[in-house]
Amino acid sequence: MFDLHEHIGSKIEALDAILRKMDASGGMDAADIIQTEIDELKKMCTAYEEERESKTVVKKEEDVFKTRCYLKDGSVYVATRKPAKNYKYLFDRDTKAITYEFENGQVERTFVGGFKEIRLPDGRIYLKLGPGEYDCILSKK
Numbered sequence: 001m002f003d004l005h006e007h008i009g010s011k012i013e014a015l016d017a018i019l020r021k022m023d024a025s026g027g028m029d030a031a032d033i034i035q036t037e038i039d040e041l042k043k044m045c046t047a048y049e050e051e052r053e054s055k056t057v058v059k060k061e062e063d064v065f066k067t068r069c070y071l072k073d074g075s076v077y078v079a080t081r082k083p084a085k086n087y088k089y090l091f092d093r094d095t096k097a098i099t100y101e102f103e104n105g106q107v108e109r110t111f112v113g114g115f116k117e118i119r120l121p122d123g124r125i126y127l128k129l130g131p132g133e134y135d136c137i138l139s140k141k
Contacts, residue, residue: 011041014037014040018030018033018037021033053072054071054072054073055072055073055075056071056072057069057071057072057077058070058071058072064081065080065081065082066078066079066081067079073093073094074093075091075092075093075094076090076091076093078090085102085103086102086103087100087101087102087103088100088101095111096111096112097109098110104121105121106118106119106120107119114130115127115128115129118134124136125137
């Protein structure tokens with residue numbers, strides 16, 4: 001999916017690259033360099049709009065404890081309303097990953113092959129590589 005922070009970071013790097021190009025080329029026209037960057041930004045905006053459009057709901061099923069939404073790109077989003085445990089999950093058709101968000105704020109992503117990323121509300125991040133194998137990759141102190 002489109003990661004806004006990643007793209008903002010890339011644009012900051014691109015602006016730094018423009019400044020370096022202007023310094024290095026000496027005679028290169030700044031307007032040409034900036035026009036190239038504007039064209040790239042327009043392409044990014046178009047790609048973002050296409051990605052957003054692909055995530056629109058085309059069919060919605062509701063029952064007492066669950067709402068299931070089928071998205072235009074073939075992904076499925078489910079939100080439960082069970083009294084004891086509420087959670088949401090998204091099956092992303094493109095990556096085949098399943099993302100769960102639990103009531104306590106924990107987020108789990110399960111990827112093809114069984115690899116799992118677990119993000120806890122306190123900021124800790126764990127990777128599950130196999131049965132009983134957990135690695136803490138980020139821990140707040």
